[in-house]
Amino acid sequence: MASSSSLAFALLIVLSLLHSTSSSRPLIGVTYAPPILAPTIANPHPPPPPPPDRVASIVTSLNIPAVRLPNSDPSLIRAFAYTNTTILLSIPNAFVPTLAANRTLAQRWLYRHVLPFYPRSKISLISVGNDIFDTTPDLSPFLLPAVRNVHLALHDLGIKKIPVSTTFSFFNIITTSFPPSSAQFQEPAGSLIMKPLLQFLEDTNSSFLVNVYPYNMYRLNCEIPLGFALFENYPFNFRDDLITGVRYTNLFDVMVDAVISAMAVAGHENIPVIVAETGWPSSGADASEVDATPALAEMYLKGLVAHLKSGMGSPLRREGVAEAYVYELVDIEVKGERSWGILHQNFTQKYEIEFSRACKIESVGGFRALLRFFLIGFLMNLLCAGDNWSLW
Numbered sequence: 001m002a003s004s005s006s007l008a009f010a011l012l013i014v015l016s017l018l019h020s021t022s023s024s025r026p027l028i029g030v031t032y033a034p035p036i037l038a039p040t041i042a043n044p045h046p047p048p049p050p051p052p053d054r055v056a057s058i059v060t061s062l063n064i065p066a067v068r069l070p071n072s073d074p075s076l077i078r079a080f081a082y083t084n085t086t087i088l089l090s091i092p093n094a095f096v097p098t099l100a101a102n103r104t105l106a107q108r109w110l111y112r113h114v115l116p117f118y119p120r121s122k123i124s125l126i127s128v129g130n131d132i133f134d135t136t137p138d139l140s141p142f143l144l145p146a147v148r149n150v151h152l153a154l155h156d157l158g159i160k161k162i163p164v165s166t167t168f169s170f171f172n173i174i175t176t177s178f179p180p181s182s183a184q185f186q187e188p189a190g191s192l193i194m195k196p197l198l199q200f201l202e203d204t205n206s207s208f209l210v211n212v213y214p215y216n217m218y219r220l221n222c223e224i225p226l227g228f229a230l231f232e233n234y235p236f237n238f239r240d241d242l243i244t245g246v247r248y249t250n251l252f253d254v255m256v257d258a259v260i261s262a263m264a265v266a267g268h269e270n271i272p273v274i275v276a277e278t279g280w281p282s283s284g285a286d287a288s289e290v291d292a293t294p295a296l297a298e299m300y301l302k303g304l305v306a307h308l309k310s311g312m313g314s315p316l317r318r319e320g321v322a323e324a325y326v327y328e329l330v331d332i333e334v335k336g337e338r339s340w341g342i343l344h345q346n347f348t349q350k351y352e353i354e355f356s357r358a359c360k361i362e363s364v365g366g367f368r369a370l371l372r373f374f375l376i377g378f379l380m381n382l383l384c385a386g387d388n389w390s391l392w
């Protein structure tokens, strides 16, 4: 494409942004699971997990409006009572068959995790299972019956305002991610599990939850420029979906729109999408993870928050995702594990991120970023066979 027409296109985008009266901004939250540290020889007495009240007060002091609790720890649910922080609960995969078999047992779970705290603690949604295809695919036939039983059990208890869903991981459900318009759900799960589940979500006004990690996508596909994964903002940092004629300026939107396309192919394009996990590690599991640095993690998180707060949505969905949860609040400092926290283990801040202030598009970059972008692009071209986006 001639550079003058690119420039004209960019100008058009800028103009349309200036004019867009963006209505809804997604809720941006964090994931928190208390660290469970096993005693080691070097550290025979690991510290106990921080008190739940301390966690709740840190979350509120950072102005984080939403928190996702993967273990649904009752003491944490209680700690968020009378705060304005909404809580997304998750039921571990191991409970799925039990919940599928017996609605009484679903009620029992709610008696322990919801009834004592709701509505003082603002429970916004319950996810039955997290990424079941990854660790426990054998349990997947139980997924929808379990989701349905939890939904019915909530109604039995007179609670009609908490939707129920489950959480998937992008890589375990989507066929291809580029171009996003060609994405579908992987079969046979697409027909057997996703379709009936999407129907349930539509019937009950619930949401589709998915873990979206541009970091992993970037690592698997060396032809993706780093700046594209990090929301960097400079000329030619885009990819066009030639089928829809839609332009993508970041990898997050590519992945979100792949999910939206797959839902549309399955006949359910209007279900709200919640990004249950996303993030960028500040240190890797080993030396091969050269892009797991605090500086790049900060760029990703700031870029993500600015993008979500801009209210631009994604190209295929004007309102974009409904909610997004950063993984995760606190580092678990264990050797050989990635660090994802926005806080160090001692609860000091790693990055300054404004979760819930008014919209402000940050301009990252400048000349140095531009230079780095071209340098990285040059190196990538040396390393990769070619710029072949059809591979991912």
Ligand SMILES: *[C@@H]1O[C@H](CO)[C@@H](O)[C@H](O)[C@H]1NC(C)=O
Pocket (backbone or CB within 6 Å): 082, 083, 084
């Ligand atoms: C929660 O929000 C309401 C309404 O916006 C406000 O009046 C109240 O003070 C808030 N409570 C806390 C604990 O921030």
Ligand SMILES: *[C@@H]1O[C@H](CO)[C@@H](O)[C@H](O)[C@H]1NC(C)=O
Pocket (backbone or CB within 6 Å): 101, 102, 103, 104, 105
């Ligand atoms: C469900 O579980 C309850 C409590 O364990 C038990 O009393 C009941 O018989 C079970 N129902 C079915 C259909 O398995």
Ligand SMILES: *[C@@H]1O[C@H](CO)[C@@H](O)[C@H](O)[C@H]1NC(C)=O
Pocket (backbone or CB within 6 Å): 203, 204, 205
């Ligand atoms: C879903 O939402 C629509 C519009 O808000 C409402 O009319 C409908 O009753 C809701 N359905 C359920 C099952 O809650």
Ligand SMILES: *[C@@H]1O[C@H](CO)[C@@H](O)[C@H](O)[C@H]1NC(C)=O
Pocket (backbone or CB within 6 Å): 344, 345, 346, 347, 348
């Ligand atoms: C907290 O932990 C980080 C990383 O381990 C360290 O750099 C920092 O100095 C610590 N701060 C305090 C106040 O202990």
Ligand SMILES: *[C@@H]1O[C@H](CO)[C@@H](O)[C@H](O)[C@H]1NC(C)=O
Pocket (backbone or CB within 6 Å): 386, 387, 388, 389, 390, 391
């Ligand atoms: C990209 O890959 C596709 C199929 O994998 C191939 O047909 C095409 O020639 C490749 N294009 C380039 C530029 O390497």
